[in-house]
Every structure is written in C-alpha cells, then in structure tokens.
Amino acid sequence: MKSHLLAYSHFTEEEIAKVLYHFEEKKFKKRDLVIEAGHVDSYQYFITQGCVRGYIVDYNGKEHNIAFGFEEFWFGDMESFTNNTKAHYNYQALEDLTVLAISKSNWDKISNEVPAFIEYSRNLFRNAMIFQQNRIAKHLMQTAEQRYEQLIYENPKVLQRISLKNIASYLGVTPEFISILRKKAAQK
Amino acid sequence: MKSHLLAYSHFTEEEIAKVLYHFEEKKFKKRDLVIEAGHVDSYQYFITQGCVRGYIVDYNGKEHNIAFGFEEFWFGDMESFTNNTKAHYNYQALEDLTVLAISKSNWDKISNEVPAFIEYSRNLFRNAMIFQQNRIAKHLMQTAEQRYEQLIYENPKVLQRISLKNIASYLGVTPEFISILRKKAAQK
DNA sequence: CAATACTCTTGAAGTAGTTCAAGAAATCAC
DNA sequence: GTGATTTCTTGAACTACTTCAAGAGTATTG
Known part of the structure; x- marks a missing residue:
C-alpha cells in the first residue's frame, strides 16, 4: 500500500520499513472532523480508504x-x-475513512534517518504547489461553467463521490447555479 | 545578499560558498520576458533588484x-x-531587473553536495504551497473589493510599483472595476 | 519637445452568478 | 419502514462585475 506510494522517490527496502514504522493507522466515521480549525494539528494524513474535503469557514459562517x-x-x-500554530482549515471525512497518520516529530525523525524522504517530501510539496498555482490560473481564466465541465471531465470520481453542494463550494459558486448548469448541459 | 536569504535554513560558511558558486547573475530591461510560455526554461530565479509578474495567456489572448x-x-x-517540459507561464520584468539564475543541473548538483539545500528548497516549496492555498481560499471567500483592500493593506509596495491594470488582472477583475472601487473608497 | 502610446477614469447597458423561497427526491436514524 | 433531515431542482428578483466606448492624464520615444 505505502510502497506503491513510495514509487515517487528512490528508497531501499530497509528505508521503506523505517518510514512505515512511524505511521499509525486511524479510522474515522463519515462526517467526522479529522482536523478542526482553531486547534493545533501536527499530523499529515495519507488516505488508504475513503475521501475528505478541506474547507475554511468565513466570517458569515x-x-x-x-x-x-x-x-x-x-x-x-x-x-x-x-x-x-492553530489550523486554519477543517478536514472532514465524506465517507468512512482510513488514514495513515504521521506526527511532526516522527516526520522529522524520518527526515534525519532517511535522506530520500526529504527529497520525497520536497517533491510532494512541489507538486502540491504546481497544482494550486494551476488551480488559481483556471479560476482567473475560466467561467464557472468551464471549471465545472473541466473538473468532471478530468476527475470523474469527484462527480460520483462528492455532492453537488460540495462541488459547488469547491468551484466557488452556489449549488443552485450548478443545478442550472446541469440542466443546460442536459438540454444539449 | 544571498546570505540574507540563506537565513531560511542552516548552512555553514563553506556550504553557502558552494551554493553561491553555482548562481549566475543576469540582467533584464523593463518589459523583457525572462520566461516565455511554450519554451523550456530550466532555471529558477532569485530577484536581487526589480520586480516581475507571472502570467498566463488564455484562448482569447x-x-x-x-x-x-x-x-x-x-x-x-x-x-x-x-x-x-514547455513552460505554461510567462514571467516579465516590470522594472529593470537583476536576478541570480540557477540551472536545474546546478540545482541538482547543489542538492547532492549540500544536504541543507534540499531542506531549504523543501521549505521554499512548502511556503509557496501554503501561500497559494491561502490565495485560493481568499478568492473563494472574498469579494473583489475585499481582495483589493486586503492586498494593498498587506502589501503596500504592490500599489506603489504595480500598475492598476496588473493589479486588476491579479485579482481577477477588470481595471475599470478597480477604478470604481478606488472612487468608492475615496468618497468615504 | 512633439508624437505616440500607454494608463486611469467615467458612464451606460449587459450578463454571470446570487439570494431567497418552496417543492420533490433521496438518504439517514431509530 | 416511517419520520426527519439533507440534497437537488426551479423560478423570480437582484447585484457584483463586465463590456464597450470615449476622454483626460502621464510616460516613453525619437
């Protein structure tokens, strides 16, 4: 399971074992909050089963x-x-969820023991950064309709597993408007 | 100059020298393109003087x-x-610009010679990722007016050094609308 | 220092997306 | 399996922001 992931960087068998040793399996029920904004949460989570949404709450709630x-x-x-510091974002299980959790201290321990892990995490962060930057670019360039169509085209499992309300929130529009878009698309 | 930057991670004097050795100073005139979308550009650039904008061109130009x-x-x-691969983004000098450029091959060379550099770059990427994520969150939460006010409040040099047109494009609105916002703010 | 080209402003008309309210359909809890 | 909650749809009125066009102000260039 994790070794599949570790194809991202070059590790020896021994190193993989060292890395895996520091993870801890945790389970959450659908709707549970894994991370709660306002609380310190010094873990990273790797999903083995289920899905989550990350969200932020504005001044109007x-x-x-x-x-x-x-x-x-x-x-x-x-x-x-x-x-x-205190987390700004909440992460909630949208289905029953199984994760491998790793604490900051174990993360740092691995970084010291296994140099390849630093490189691995550097790649993770870099890819995340590229993803976020592309997401901003799409927001600037595209209408809500284009963003919706691209999302379900590129990532069909979003449509299958995520509610319209949550998709709307991710795209930055109201659920009502997505409904209008769906009707419009169906009429074609 | 660079050593100021290198306060980000822990380096010995010798390591700093090794790192600096691989950089190359380059100069650009105002309006020059440093990176051109569609061309491979395997450099990273550290600005010592001047400013740049990164932008993407959509299907309508x-x-x-x-x-x-x-x-x-x-x-x-x-x-x-x-x-x-080919760059998706353009980077243009908005003022006469001096940068320290480093090629991918030198970057990798440093990463091999100086372990602290991997950690340094990991921190860079992580911070960039956090910045981009927060930017997305602001886009989702705030109106154009709120984004404009927060930008000039948090980053006054943007207002001094960047044209309204470029600020508008960064915020995802038209220059005309920023003009309306300014008028509105002045009337208060 | 004149010509040209950008930058910023203003206004009027248009549109993408919102809000509110209410009903139908699906899912969840006991 | 029935009642309660949540999800999705529809419609009508509204608003944040755009588009187009034109003019004044400010840089840039030869």
Missing part, C-alpha cells in the same frame, strides 16, 4: 471547500503542521 | 497575472524546471 482528497492522497493543515 | 515577485523572491516555471 459560510464554508468554502479548498480541496478534496481520495485514496493515495496526502492531506493536512500545512501551516499548523509546520509551525505548530 | 487575454493575459492573467498569477504572481508578482519583488526583491528576495524566487520565481520560475516550476513544471518546466522540474520536468523539462
């Missing part, structure tokens, strides 16, 4: 989804993890 | 700014740099 995660994805509140 | 960079900032097309 409205929720805005910033990310979805499925099997083989990492998630975590990076600022809280890195600086030991 | 419209430009959308995804980033600004000032002194002591890194920029580069991360995908092109990492995978040796």
Whole structure:
C-alpha cells in the first residue's frame, strides 16, 4: 500500500520499513472532523480508504471547500503542521475513512534517518504547489461553467463521490447555479 | 545578499560558498520576458533588484497575472524546471531587473553536495504551497473589493510599483472595476 | 519637445452568478 | 419502514462585475 506510494522517490527496502514504522493507522466515521480549525494539528494524513474535503469557514459562517482528497492522497493543515500554530482549515471525512497518520516529530525523525524522504517530501510539496498555482490560473481564466465541465471531465470520481453542494463550494459558486448548469448541459 | 536569504535554513560558511558558486547573475530591461510560455526554461530565479509578474495567456489572448515577485523572491516555471517540459507561464520584468539564475543541473548538483539545500528548497516549496492555498481560499471567500483592500493593506509596495491594470488582472477583475472601487473608497 | 502610446477614469447597458423561497427526491436514524 | 433531515431542482428578483466606448492624464520615444 505505502510502497506503491513510495514509487515517487528512490528508497531501499530497509528505508521503506523505517518510514512505515512511524505511521499509525486511524479510522474515522463519515462526517467526522479529522482536523478542526482553531486547534493545533501536527499530523499529515495519507488516505488508504475513503475521501475528505478541506474547507475554511468565513466570517458569515459560510464554508468554502479548498480541496478534496481520495485514496493515495496526502492531506493536512500545512501551516499548523509546520509551525505548530492553530489550523486554519477543517478536514472532514465524506465517507468512512482510513488514514495513515504521521506526527511532526516522527516526520522529522524520518527526515534525519532517511535522506530520500526529504527529497520525497520536497517533491510532494512541489507538486502540491504546481497544482494550486494551476488551480488559481483556471479560476482567473475560466467561467464557472468551464471549471465545472473541466473538473468532471478530468476527475470523474469527484462527480460520483462528492455532492453537488460540495462541488459547488469547491468551484466557488452556489449549488443552485450548478443545478442550472446541469440542466443546460442536459438540454444539449 | 544571498546570505540574507540563506537565513531560511542552516548552512555553514563553506556550504553557502558552494551554493553561491553555482548562481549566475543576469540582467533584464523593463518589459523583457525572462520566461516565455511554450519554451523550456530550466532555471529558477532569485530577484536581487526589480520586480516581475507571472502570467498566463488564455484562448482569447487575454493575459492573467498569477504572481508578482519583488526583491528576495524566487520565481520560475516550476513544471518546466522540474520536468523539462514547455513552460505554461510567462514571467516579465516590470522594472529593470537583476536576478541570480540557477540551472536545474546546478540545482541538482547543489542538492547532492549540500544536504541543507534540499531542506531549504523543501521549505521554499512548502511556503509557496501554503501561500497559494491561502490565495485560493481568499478568492473563494472574498469579494473583489475585499481582495483589493486586503492586498494593498498587506502589501503596500504592490500599489506603489504595480500598475492598476496588473493589479486588476491579479485579482481577477477588470481595471475599470478597480477604478470604481478606488472612487468608492475615496468618497468615504 | 512633439508624437505616440500607454494608463486611469467615467458612464451606460449587459450578463454571470446570487439570494431567497418552496417543492420533490433521496438518504439517514431509530 | 416511517419520520426527519439533507440534497437537488426551479423560478423570480437582484447585484457584483463586465463590456464597450470615449476622454483626460502621464510616460516613453525619437
């Protein structure tokens, strides 16, 4: 399971064992909060089963989804993890969820023991950064309709596993408007 | 100059020298393109003087700014740099510009010679990722007016050094609308 | 220092997406 | 399996932001 992931960088068998040793399996029920904004959460989570949404709550109490995660994805509140500050984002299980969790201290321990792990995590962060930058570019370039169509085209499992309401929030529009888009698309 | 930057991670004097050795100073005139979309650009650039904008061109030929960079900032097309593919983004000097450029091969060389550099770059990428994620969150939560006010409040040098047109493009609105916002703010 | 080219502003008309309210359909809890 | 909650749809009125066009102000160039 994890070794599949570790194809990202070059590890020896021994190193993989060292890395895996520091992970801890955790389970959550659908709707449970894995990370709660306002609390320190110094873990990173690797999803083995289920899916999550990351969201932030604005001053009006409205929720805005910033990310979805499925099997083989990492998630975590990076600022809280890195600086030991309060998390800005919530992460909630959208299905029953199994994760491999790793604490900051174990993460640092691995980084010291296994140099390839630093490189691995550097690649993770870099890819995350590229993803986020592309997401911003799409937001600037595309209408909500184009963003919706591209999302379900590129990532069909989002449509199957994520509610319209959550997709709308991720795209930055209202659920009502997605409904209008669906009707429009169906008429073609 | 660079040693100021290298306060980010822990380096010995010798390591700093090794790192600096692989950089190359380059100068650009105002309006020059440092990176051109569609071409491979396997460099990262550290700004010592001047500022740049990163932008992408959509199917209608419209430009959308995804980033600004000032002194002591890194920029580069991360995908092109990492995978040796064609750049998606353009980077243009908005003032006469001096950068320290480092090629992918030198970057990798340093990574092998100086372990602290891997950690340094991991921190860079992580911070960039956090920044981009927060930017997305702001886009989802705030109106254009709120984004404009927060930008000039948090980053006054943007207002001083970047044209309204480029600020508008960064915020994802038209220059005309920013003009309306300014008028509105002045009336208060 | 004149010519040209950008930058910023203003206004009027248009549109993408929102809000609110209410009903139908699906899912969840006991 | 029935009642309660949540999800999705529909419609009508609204608003944040755009588009187009034109003019004034400010840089840039030869």
